[in-house]
Amino acid sequence: VQLQASGGGLVQAGDSLRLTCTASGQSFSGYNLGWFRQAPGKEREFVAALRRRGGTTYFADSVKGRFTISRDDSKNTVWLQMNSLNPEDTAVYYCAATPLNPNLSSLGNTAMYDYWGQGTLVTVSS
Numbered sequence: 001v002q003l004q005a006s007g008g009g010l011v012q013a014g015d016s017l018r019l020t021c022t023a024s025g026q027s028f029s030g031y032n033l034g035w036f037r038q039a040p041g042k043e044r045e046f047v048a049a050l051r052r053r054g055g056t057t058y059f060a061d062s063v064k065g066r067f068t069i070s071r072d073d074s075k076n077t078v079w080l081q082m083n084s085l086n087p088e089d090t091a092v093y094y095c096a097a098t099p100l101n102p103n104l105s106s107l108g109n110t111a112m113y114d115y116w117g118q119g120t121l122v123t124v125s126s
Contacts (some may be wrong), residue, residue, distance in 0.1 A: 007122030021095030037091035
């Protein structure tokens with residue numbers, strides 16, 4: 001599975017942005033999906049995850065209530081809708097996919113994911 005993330009850009013605090021991740025190579029309907037981010041000088045951190053077939057979601061506390069994650073398996077696409085952005089959200093955002101089906105909290109672990117997109121930069125100015 002090859003993943004391609006897009007939709008990043010420069011926005012102001014309080015704005016919204018939607019990131020898109022499209023898969024090619026094979027259907028990802030059987031994959032659990034995640035979004036992670038990495039700010040300059042920091043480790044990659046979990047943002048959101050979405051289970052296959054049923055769509056249970058899981059969010060980092062820092063984005064809960066502001067971000068949503070959704071998927072359309074017919075389009076091999078997953079989205080991250082980001083609202084009420086603040087400068088602390090500035091990072092390169094990565095989408096990821098895994099055929100594994102661990103417990104929900106484990107989907108917040110980068111080690112669970114086999115496939116990664118190339119990242120898209122989100123910059124939020126104050």
